[in-house]
Amino acid sequence: MSLSHAEHEKLINSKLGDTQMRENVSKAMHILQKNRLNLINSKFTDWDGLRAKAKRAKNNALYSLKERLEEFEKNATANGIVVHWASSPDDACETIYQIMKARGANKILKGKSMASEEIGLNHYLEHRGLVATETDLGELILQLDNEPPVHIVVPAIHKNRYQVGETFAKKLGANLEHEPEKLNQIARKHLRDQFESLTVGLSGVNYAMSREGAFWLIENEGNGRMCTTAPDIHIALCGIEKVMESFEDAATAVALLTPSATGQFIPTYNNIITGPRGKNGELDGPKEVHIVLFDNHRSDMLAHEDFHEALRCIRCGCCMNYCPVYDKIGGHSYVGETGRPVYPGPIGEVVEPNLYGIDKMSDILTLCSLCGRCSEVCPVQIPLADLIRKLRSHKVGQGKKPLLSGAENLEKNGGEKFVFKRFASFATSGKLWRFGIGNAHLFNGMVHALGGVMPVVKQWTKFRTLPELKSNLYKEIQKIEGVKYE
Numbered sequence: 001m002s003l004s005h006a007e008h009e010k011l012i013n014s015k016l017g018d019t020q021m022r023e024n025v026s027k028a029m030h031i032l033q034k035n036r037l038n039l040i041n042s043k044f045t046d047w048d049g050l051r052a053k054a055k056r057a058k059n060n061a062l063y064s065l066k067e068r069l070e071e072f073e074k075n076a077t078a079n080g081i082v083v084h085w086a087s088s089p090d091d092a093c094e095t096i097y098q099i100m101k102a103r104g105a106n107k108i109l110k111g112k113s114m115a116s117e118e119i120g121l122n123h124y125l126e127h128r129g130l131v132a133t134e135t136d137l138g139e140l141i142l143q144l145d146n147e148p149p150v151h152i153v154v155p156a157i158h159k160n161r162y163q164v165g166e167t168f169a170k171k172l173g174a175n176l177e178h179e180p181e182k183l184n185q186i187a188r189k190h191l192r193d194q195f196e197s198l199t200v201g202l203s204g205v206n207y208a209m210s211r212e213g214a215f216w217l218i219e220n221e222g223n224g225r226m227c228t229t230a231p232d233i234h235i236a237l238c239g240i241e242k243v244m245e246s247f248e249d250a251a252t253a254v255a256l257l258t259p260s261a262t263g264q265f266i267p268t269y270n271n272i273i274t275g276p277r278g279k280n281g282e283l284d285g286p287k288e289v290h291i292v293l294f295d296n297h298r299s300d301m302l303a304h305e306d307f308h309e310a311l312r313c314i315r316c317g318c319c320m321n322y323c324p325v326y327d328k329i330g331g332h333s334y335v336g337e338t339g340r341p342v343y344p345g346p347i348g349e350v351v352e353p354n355l356y357g358i359d360k361m362s363d364i365l366t367l368c369s370l371c372g373r374c375s376e377v378c379p380v381q382i383p384l385a386d387l388i389r390k391l392r393s394h395k396v397g398q399g400k401k402p403l404l405s406g407a408e409n410l411e412k413n414g415g416e417k418f419v420f421k422r423f424a425s426f427a428t429s430g431k432l433w434r435f436g437i438g439n440a441h442l443f444n445g446m447v448h449a450l451g452g453v454m455p456v457v458k459q460w461t462k463f464r465t466l467p468e469l470k471s472n473l474y475k476e477i478q479k480i481e482g483v484k485y486e
Contacts, residue, residue: 035263
């Protein structure tokens with residue numbers, strides 16, 4: 001399903017009007033913010049130093065990605081892991097389908113994996129008569145409700161316990177409950193029945209280590225460990241940017257991931273997969289381990305002078321936890337013309353135009369106030385606000401080459417381009433800027449009287465009150481700062 005600009009705007013307005021969703025998301029985001037801050041203050045002595053170290057480790061892997069991938073393939077193969085390569089989402093889905101088909105499997109149980117959302121695995125398998133079942137609690141709730149994730153770490157954060165109870169009663173035939181313990185019991189019983197017949201399990205990958213030829217999964221529920229150790233066949237799905245050089249580098253990133261994501265010092269479960277069960281009589285673990293390394297325009301992002309930094313993302317979701325726009329509209333609004341949200345929030349605004357084409361995803365670039373909170377809290381120091389601003393320049397045809405995928409298909413908005421060009425001239429001229437700021441108060445009455453019909457201003461007044469400018473703002477700034485600017 002694709003969405004037009006008008007349909008996307010209607011969707012956003014509906015989310016703004018969904019008071020229950022907004023209450024659920026806002027409450028959860030503030031809890032996550034508080035947990036993170038308390039943990040950093042109580043457990044870390046050099047948080048920013050750790051961020052800089054992780055940034056260097058991720059950059060080292062990205063700048064030598066070809067070598068890292070070759071090294072990983074060599075060492076993982078030596079460990080008994082079967083390595084598959086996929087350039088597109090369909091390639092990755094087809095690889096997984098063929099593995100299942102060759103082994104006569106008609107069902108796959110999935111641990112949490114945003115990569116599988118990105119490639120549309122569930123729908124791909126469903127169209128071929130196979131069943132993909134989510135085992136992460138949040139993903140299970142959404143699968144029952146036929147919804148995509150609203151957040152990359154806590155996918156059903158927009159639902160409260162009463163809504164979850166209604167879903168379980170309607171879709172699983174359970175008693176209507178709303179206590180978290182009882183809801184967990186219902187989910188556990190349902191999933192245990194699924195695990196009893198498990199043959200093929202799928203997981204994502206948090207980090208792959210090229211030197212060790214292994215990969216690392218972190219989780220809080222234990223379902224991921226069931227999907228990787230209980231089945232005969234374990235398939236891991238991994239974007240190529242997840243490959244790092246060493247266990248030590250990955251450990252640095254893990255030390256930042258859970259504090260940034262949920263405010264935990266360490267994850268509940270750490271799973272380091274080094275290969276299938278051995279030939280010396282081992283009974284635990286899968287008989288086969290496969291890893292699908294897929295690109296999906298990551299190589300294009302890596303080659304781009306502006307957007308390669310986004311590949312440092314460790315998928316903690318911290319940027320959306322602090323985003324004042326995400327807080328109001330939730331994750332389902334980040335869809336663009338594809339009609340299919342995958343990565344919401346600030347990181348989604350940067351990644352999705354690169355993955356799916358800026359012509360398809362340009363609408364989501366408006367979902368940002370450029371406040372910079374996302375850049376400030378990102379654990380690997382991705383300048384997200386700057387990257388969103390650069391994408392906006394691409395949207396109006398002013399971005400640096402090489403152009404993003406789909407840029408040639410963008411409908412050029414002449415008026416928008418003209419306005420941005422004039423504003424750039426105004427904002428980069430000290431004389432013009434001081435003149436404009438100093439005389440803005442002269443137009444206060446007119447703007448307030450005609451704000452409801454003036455272009456741009458009328459959109460602002462739908463949801464906000466216009467500020468009163470009754471004095472020379474430039475002189476007021478000089479008084480506050482105690483400095484006279486020439």
